[in-house]
Amino acid sequence: MYKGVMLSVLASFTFGVLYFYTEFLKPLDSEQTFAWRMLSTLPFLTVFMWWSGDLNRIAEIFQRVIKQPKMLLWLLCSSFLCTTQLWLFLWGPINGRGLEVSLGYFLLPLVMVLVGCLLYKEKLSTWQIAAIGLALLGVSHEIWRMGYMAWETAYIAVAYPLYFFLRRVFKTDHLGGFWWDLALVIPVAIYLAFMHSDSLSVIAHFPHLIWAVIGLGFLSCLGLGSYMLASRYLPFVIFGLLSYLEPVLLAFASMMLGERIAHDEWLTYVPIWLAVLLLVIEGSLHVIKQQQKQRTLVKNSQALALEIEKNQHK
Known part of the structure; x- marks a missing residue:
């Protein structure tokens, strides 16, 4: 589970950087940015899967489609659920809707925890229950305020849990499944980049966009790949709760881009930040306990070895 936690944290920090990274992609609009994100992420993902030895996952799903053509319908549905979220993630800050998008990511973990408890019968610790209570207070206040x-907000909160749940049901919860999510939307990306708009002329006028697009592909591969792997390694409840780190970073990124939290919005964000703090404290205490157990185990092993050595000398 430690590996899953690290991957989830890495994904959250990368998404926070990506939210702010949209500034380097101007003057590309949200559709052009989405298109180049898809076109630049897939090559990086393919190279990473080749390096990690996961390329066989792509062929594995293809063979399943050949044997069960209905599987293609699920892959199309999966691609739609995934890539529309990726489009919305970039569309929000570019169009001044960053806080609405970040609120969706605030609500998302609550829905994922609910799914974990109801469908997977996963248990919550006292710290996690307290964190959920604080997050629920913040989200409820925001819905009441607006x-x-x-x-x-609603789309992010509902579509992502459905996506991750169905990935587990159809057994595509690995990088191969994510590769197909991106591959199936490439025709749409080509249309948006070259037919719907002339993004190549924009890039020609602003040469920095070449490096910006390459960076976008690398960061997207790093963040999304880590996120997809974390969803595989972690229980649904833990995966959902760790997702609270992301909206905190997105809110800060939105404020750095010029958006501001109004006086009547603080009761939304402060409880959620406190919820994240509780999860950090719980995680830190867990790490400390694990280290103490390891030290005790080492000491006991050393004491036993000394005892055995003494007995042998006798």
């Missing part, structure tokens, strides 16, 4: 739930 008087409605923005469509961006």
